[in-house]
Amino acid sequence: MIYIHTALSIEASPLIDGFKLKKDMDVNEFQVFGNEDMMMIISGVGKVKSAMALSYLFGKYGVCEKDILLNIGYCGSSSDEVPLGMLMLANKVVDMDTGREYFPDLFLTGYRQRCISCFSNVVKRSTENTENIFVDMESAGVMEASYKFLYPHQTVIVKIVSDYLDDERKDVSFLKSLMTENLSNIEDIIKQAKEIAGMTKGLDMAEEYAMLERISENMRFTKGMMNLLRPNVRKAKIKGYDTIGILHGFLDRKSSSRIERKRVFDELLKKLK
């Protein structure tokens, strides 16, 4: 699943159109949009709301190693030498309230990588007091949730420069255009992030462990027996044995006595070794 987090509807709207996302009418707590492989949540402004929204999303839909999370949003820059609409990825996020630093494992290529300073309040250029020149209000909350639920390589903080920390009010259509113009970049970022998350595929033991549970229910294996069987099933799979075939032969076995249970346990263990 591709999870996308935005703070504002104005950030989300071009993505909803671009990725053809439909609103999930069953969710009332937040605005959630999705399609077959993408789920987007609009949290509202601020790190607390962001962390809360993502915890809600992950709790409701679950996360696995192949999933990725993108925080996509606008950021301010203290330097007007940076063009509006410039897209960057965060290689470091600093929570300016606590000083805590967060580090996504960023393995993507082809994009500028910068530090993002996350503030709780709107930052004006005159009051901005940091050497980091890119500012937002959500990234620290996103990273806090990410550290809890995901591996650091699964999260990508995508920021698009929308202002220079000044009072100049930007037109809605102008802001949307900054996002729309970056849609192909965002698609590429998603593609890269998915490829990288896909590289981590470990040994898939789900089927074997489910079969083992069924055998255990029938045979009434003890916890100790199961603690011995699980690693041996894994070892057998690493060695290249037909673990599914071996376990299949035990699926319909039932134990009528303790002796029978021990006999079947020994038989299964022997086949796995």
Add this chain to the structure above:
Amino acid sequence: MSCSKSSSSRTIRRIYVEEEAFGYAITSKVLEKYSDCDVVKIKNYKDVFNRTRQNFILQKKFPQLILAVKKDSFIYEGSAMCQSFGHKSYYYATLMVNCIFDCQYCFLQGMYNSSYIVCFVNVEDFAKEFARMESGSMVAISYETDFIAHHSIVPCMEYIYDYIKEAGWVTFEIRTKSANSLVLSKFKPVDNLILAYTLTPQKIIDSYETFTPNLDARIKAVNHALDMGFKVRVCFDPVFADEDYEDFFYYVFERIDGTRLYDIGYGFFRMPKEQFAKVFRTTKSVVFAKDYVEEDGVITYSEAMIHEASKRHLDIIGKHVDKEKIYIL
């Protein structure tokens, strides 16, 4: 016995630098060399290195470098699972942590949360500890890394070498699988430094190691180091008792004159139980699916297997190297 493997496809793209580390010579040199790298300033290397839920395997594919300042614990007492090579006390120092090579059986696999390479740039502080050590001690200074293999990334050797020479009463070991002999040309042999080359059958290299040089290249490196006048230790460690090693030992000693070697290290695969379990949870490697036993919290081969295999192996090694020069663990 060929099949060279290269690490050139993996490049360091990001360097995390502790604020304090900026003032050190190694940092300047590395940053100058990697001027096109993404440099991320950090407060404490542990904020990156010790994060929970990191993917060790993925990080091996995308190695990153961390430059940090070590605050304390510059030397550690050697583990009982390591060889002391007859020295009355054995220590190790971690000037660098983690390795550019990726050997499935290596104890580093389950050691840390991260596989990113950490280099502690305050070499002078390590040197102060070396200067305080008692005579007859041995320090493995390439213990959780491979100094020579990393030389093209972080030239630690250049910064520590003079300190090694100064602490002449302490023996230093630099262990490596690298075949990079060019590195050595920059240094003159010193009496208290031993270069320790780990040699492994090509079949094991092909099956369980990634990015390491092939056996022939390592043998060539051993001979080159000997020709240069370095004290050379050859380590057959870890040995897998269920694999064929006889032809390998013959092959090695047909190409290396055993009488020129300073000594030999020989030991079977072993790993602390907890560390083994940690790696086993994520690995697909056959190394962790072999039939081992647990002895005093250590996963290794059964005594019978070790006895049987070591007898065969040591018969061959003993024909080429004086028996008193062979250290067995």
